[in-house]
Amino acid sequence: MSAPAYDRMGVSYSDVRRADPRFEAAIWEALGDARTVLNIGAGAGSYEPTDREVIAVEPSPVMIAQRPAGSAPAIQGVTESIPLGDESVEATMGVFTMQHWDDLNRGLAEVLRVTRKRIVFLTLDLDVTEHMWLCRDYLPEIIEHDRNAFPTIAHLRAILPNVQVETVPVPADCTDGFLVALWSRPEAHLDPNVRRASSTWHRLSPTVVENGLDRLRHDLDSGEWDRRYGDLRTQTTLDVGLRLVKAELH
Numbered sequence: 001m002s003a004p005a006y007d008r009m010g011v012s013y014s015d016v017r018r019a020d021p022r023f024e025a026a027i028w029e030a031l032g033d034a035r036t037v038l039n040i041g042a043g044a045g046s047y048e049p050t051d052r053e054v055i056a057v058e059p060s061p062v063m064i065a066q067r068p069a070g071s072a073p074a075i076q077g078v079t080e081s082i083p084l085g086d087e088s089v090e091a092t093m094g095v096f097t098m099q100h101w102d103d104l105n106r107g108l109a110e111v112l113r114v115t116r117k118r119i120v121f122l123t124l125d126l127d128v129t130e131h132m133w134l135c136r137d138y139l140p141e142i143i144e145h146d147r148n149a150f151p152t153i154a155h156l157r158a159i160l161p162n163v164q165v166e167t168v169p170v171p172a173d174c175t176d177g178f179l180v181a182l183w184s185r186p187e188a189h190l191d192p193n194v195r196r197a198s199s200t201w202h203r204l205s206p207t208v209v210e211n212g213l214d215r216l217r218h219d220l221d222s223g224e225w226d227r228r229y230g231d232l233r234t235q236t237t238l239d240v241g242l243r244l245v246k247a248e249l250h
């Protein structure tokens with residue numbers, strides 16, 4: 001799923017997908033001493049540092065149009081052909097984007113070409129995500145689809161040099177409403193506006209989505225969801241597979 005998809009989805013994106021300050025702090029720290037940063041698949045500009053020189057590359061004009069006034073400059077483009085010279089930035093960051101690329105390996109090769117010091121990705125490890133209740137008990141089709149889209153951590157380790165992987169616990173009050181971030185807010189998945197801002201819902205067939213949501217609605221009404229998972233409502237963080245992947249190039 002790439003730019004045309006985000007041209008449709010992107011319309012409500014920045015209402016539901018607001019950068020979470022805890023993830024932001026982790027990304028900025030991982031960028032280290034880099035003074036120039038490429039944000040690849042930058043979307044509306046979430047998580048871009050404000051204290052460094054940033055250049056954003058993003059295919060969707062609808063997403064670019066949602067960048068707040070005063071944001072770093074954005075170039076319309078794709079990772080498979082980054083419109084920048086060799087080693088032209090000290091660091092590249094990419095947040096929730098790799099699963100959308102048309103050609104993952106080509107995109108990673110391009111990121112390696114333009115970056116001098118380090119690469120930072122925020123992504124999901126599906127081996128962990130698959131155990132989250134929504135994926136395991138209501139819509140296993142989510143993981144079936146996402147397995148073809150997300151790179152495994154092993155694949156990233158094979159392609160990128162000196163990789164470190166950090167678990168990023170997701171807070172219950174996470175402001176970035178990506179699918180599994182709503183682990184303690186099951187009712188949120190019943191809201192079409194919330195679903196519109198997560199690409200997973202667009203990838204599944206309408207019948208699969210309706211069946212899964214009907215079962216969730218039923219279990220919420222009957223109290224079954226709370227009997228099984230009610231403890232989550234008072235838990236403060238959960239590991240749903242969110243991972244900060246950092247590669248040191250030199």
Ligand SMILES: C[S@@+](CC[C@H](N)C(=O)[O-])C[C@H]1O[C@@H](n2cnc3c(N)ncnc32)[C@H](O)[C@@H]1O
Pocket residue numbers: 001002003006017040041042043044045046047057058059060063077078079080094095096097100101102103
């Ligand atoms: C889930 S959004 C994440 C946006 C932003 N990084 C954020 O954290 O809010 C995924 C982004 O990847 C972009 N994208 C899709 N295909 C791409 C490609 N081939 N190269 C670069 N970005 C791409 C989409 O247009 C979309 O803006």
